[in-house]
Amino acid sequence: MLNLGILAHVDAGKTTLTERLLYCAGVIDEPGSVDAGTTQTDSLALERQRGITIKSAVVSFTVDDTTVNLIDTPGHPDFVAEVERALSVLDGVVLVVSAVEGVQPQTRILWRALRRLRVPVLFFVNKIDRRGAGYERLIGDIAERLTQAIIPMGSVSGLGTRGAAFVPSGDASGSRLAEMLAEHDDAVLTAYLDGKAAMPRDWLRERLAAQVRDTLVHPVYFGSAITGAGVDELLRGLAELLPAASGDASGPVSGRVFKVERRAAGDKIAYARMFSGMIAVRDRVRFGRGRDGKVTAISVFADGTAVRSDSVTVGQIARLSGLAEIQIGDVIGIPPDNADRHYFAPPTLETAIVARDPRGKPRLHAAITQLAEQDP
Known part of the structure; x- marks a missing residue:
């Protein structure tokens, strides 16, 4: 069981990625569209009208033998309280970054919160099919503005075109990966100094998963939620690299x-x-x-x-x-x-709400009480 959050700056493609993950996992027959208002998680009329996520929504899918509960959260800063509540129940996060706009203000706010909470994070650089998309520029942007402890999990072909594709690293014991892991793992350091042949692929992936779960490194995947490029690789990364939910089923509630x-x-x-x-x-x-x-x-x-x-x-x-x-x-x-x-x-601002008609005070109070149940 993995409880996963999808976080991003508004319009980076969180909800579209959620739809593509559900489609690739075989849960839905066709990905929904944010613009058409046909997505699984944006169910409120205002969400469909505006094309944004306002309230967190939960969907589920299975990857291999892992059941993933995915929480799609709002990206707009006005609804950051929804994100805060979701953070308290997550085992891992996919932080979505636009390949065109790069790291944006809300991305940095979310990252600081994730670091304080020590939640394992995978990056997904979305929109590689868009004109103006970057690869090296995005890696540099994440390293400079968020963290240098990142490991690109592959490269991109056809960048900025409709046929853009994610090309996974064929050699999992590449020098970049080994060097990053060796900083926190003496066993990898010893194997690296002895020569790359001493590092089997499966063993190195296990060491990578351990460091991701300890929030020491953060894999970076590239792709497009619209075309599906890179999403299958991200799916496998979720099950392989992020920690499963833990706890005592026989313990106190x-x-x-x-x-x-x-x-x-x-x-x-x-x-x-x-x-x-x-x-x-x-x-x-x-x-x-x-x-x-x-x-x-x-x-x-x-x-x-x-x-x-x-x-x-x-x-x-x-x-x-x-x-x-x-x-x-x-x-x-x-x-x-x-x-x-x-x-x-x-919040730094407060609003006082007054009934236009004093006779409407009881109904106004009842309505506000119901709103406060959902957002204090």
Whole structure:
């Protein structure tokens, strides 16, 4: 199980990449379009109208024997609170960078938060098929403005054309990779000094995965979410290089709510990641500050959507029903290790909302209360 976030500056191609990953994994028959409003994760009317992501959304797919819960997050800085809540439940991240615009302001803000949280990161340089796309320039941009601990996982042919393709490095024991890994791994350093023949491909990939999981190095993939170039290689990298969810299924219940929504009938649905233990339907759980409730239904994510389940266990993301008083950010059971952390600066502006008609105050208060459940 891998809980994966897709993060980027607005318009770098996060949602389009999500669609392409679902398509390459066999979950959907055709990738949706942001412009046409046919994507899996942008379900709000305003998201489809504006062509941007406003609220985090969860989809699921399988790579080899790894189930990936993918959280598509907003890129616009106005909705950075959605990103902050998603960060608290992730095992790894794909940070998308445009091959044309390069590292942008929101990219740097996201990177600083990921470094503080020590989340393993793979870079995906998108839009290599666009005119003005770069390769060496992008590697230099990431190294200069984000981190020098990057390892390009291949090269690009036909850069800036519709036929642009990602060419994976055929020699996994190349000098660049070995030199980077040797900085933090004495075994690789010894093998490197003894000669490249002493480093089998599979062994070196295992050492690379270990350093990615320890956030010491960050692989860089190139491709195009529109054409699909490089996405298959990225898929394999997700399963091979990022760490699987961990925790004790028999331990005490511990989870975190990172999203709350309401159905048309008004009942509340809480999206929660489990860090420890298990919750079954009809279990009574404690959450927030001394509140509790009985779980009446559970859905877990599988093959692109949420499916009904009798329980949710460690590492999984679930939709929980029946917890009427639960709020976004609430801890379920005992707090996880990353409880009460904040990764972005709080808002600097406040707004006072006043009812035009004093008789409308109760309805206005009820509406704002529902909004606050989703975004305090």
